[in-house]
Amino acid sequence: xxxxxxxxxxxxxxxxxxxxxxxxxxxxxxxxxxxxxxxxxxxxxxxxxxxxxxxxxxxxxxxxxxxxxxxxxxxxxxxxxxxxxxxxxxxxxxxxxxxxxxxxxxxxxxx
Amino acid sequence: xxxxxxxxxxxxxxxxxxxxxxxxxxxxxxxxxxxxxxxxxxxxxxxxxxxxxxxxxxxxxxxxxxxxxxxxxxxxxxxxxxxxxxxxxxxxxxxxxxxxxxxxxxxxxxx
Numbered sequence: 001x002x003x004x005x006x007x008x009x010x011x012x013x014x015x016x017x018x019x020x021x022x023x024x025x026x027x028x029x030x031x032x033x034x035x036x037x038x039x040x041x042x043x044x045x046x047x048x049x050x051x052x053x054x055x056x057x058x059x060x061x062x063x064x065x066x067x068x069x070x071x072x073x074x075x076x077x078x079x080x081x082x083x084x085x086x087x088x089x090x091x092x093x094x095x096x097x098x099x100x101x102x103x104x105x106x107x108x109x110x111x
Numbered sequence: 112x113x114x115x116x117x118x119x120x121x122x123x124x125x126x127x128x129x130x131x132x133x134x135x136x137x138x139x140x141x142x143x144x145x146x147x148x149x150x151x152x153x154x155x156x157x158x159x160x161x162x163x164x165x166x167x168x169x170x171x172x173x174x175x176x177x178x179x180x181x182x183x184x185x186x187x188x189x190x191x192x193x194x195x196x197x198x199x200x201x202x203x204x205x206x207x208x209x210x211x212x213x214x215x216x217x218x219x220x221x222x
Contacts, residue, residue, distance in 0.1 A: 002153070042214035043154070043198070056207050090153055099144040099200060099210055102153035 004029075004093055006103035014111055018079040021106045023091030025072055031055070031094045032074040034066055037105075038087040049074055081110045113137045115213035117199050122219045123189055131184045131216045133199030141204040145173050145184045148196045148215065157197075158184070186218075194220045 003026040013019055025032055034046040045058035049068035060066075063081075068074040078085060086109050092100035114136045123129040135143070142161040146154035160166055160175035160182065172185040184197055196215040203209055 002155075043212045045209070045211075048209070056209060088151070097159055098156045099142075099146075099159065099202065100154075101156070104153050107151070 002101045002103065004091060004101055004103035006089075006091055006106050008106060009104065010107050010109075012109045012111060013081060015081055015083060017081050017110075018077065019081065019108065021076040021078070021089050021091075021108075023074045023076070023103055025074075025091075025093045026101075029093035029095075030072065032068055032072070033092045033094070033100060034074070034076050035090045035092065035102075036087050037090065038084075041087075043090070046076070078108070083110050086110045113201075113203060113211050115199055115201060115211060117197075117213045117216045119214070120217045120219065122221060123186075124221050125189055125191060127189050128185065128187050129189060129218065131186070131197050131199075131218070133182045133184070133213060135180050135182070135199070135201050135213075137180075137201050137203050137211065139203045139205040140177065140201060141208070142202040143173075143175055143182050144200040144202070144210065145171075145182075146198040146200060146212075148198060150195075154198055189220050191220050191222065194218060
């Protein structure tokens, strides 16, 4: 257990729907990174938050948004879902000397 | 631009040694990581190199040459459980600080 908690672990939903993925970092972690990993693809950086503020954006679609709350947990909102959005979604926090520590991920299946 | 290259797939035999190479072209280099990722699971930290040379940790070793933009991960006494993807990742510090991931090398271990 990495200490970075993601819920839910699995999510199955229909095209056009909206879902929210949740990430709770470890106590003291201020940063949260979100990544998407499609089947047999590399990790694609989506967005980073630090202490409640957006710090960096990657290739995040306009249909996707995120926020980090005062208690430092973060949510990734995916709307108008398409089949191609089916993927593993990871959040991660930054640990000096260890790089990123990842949560166990949410597997999203859009049908 | 930032670029990380590693072979897509490799195959090795149980008990043998395998070397996974990684080359990178990045600005603001600030350390190199290797992660292991089993299918459907989160990446987990293996090693970190920030200075040139070899870092050894049990059956795994990682080497870095900053002048050549080159690293390798050496796995000894291969076990079936080493079948996984191995991700080379570089921390880049410019205006912001982030870790860029290669697409990973899928390692198959044969009995």
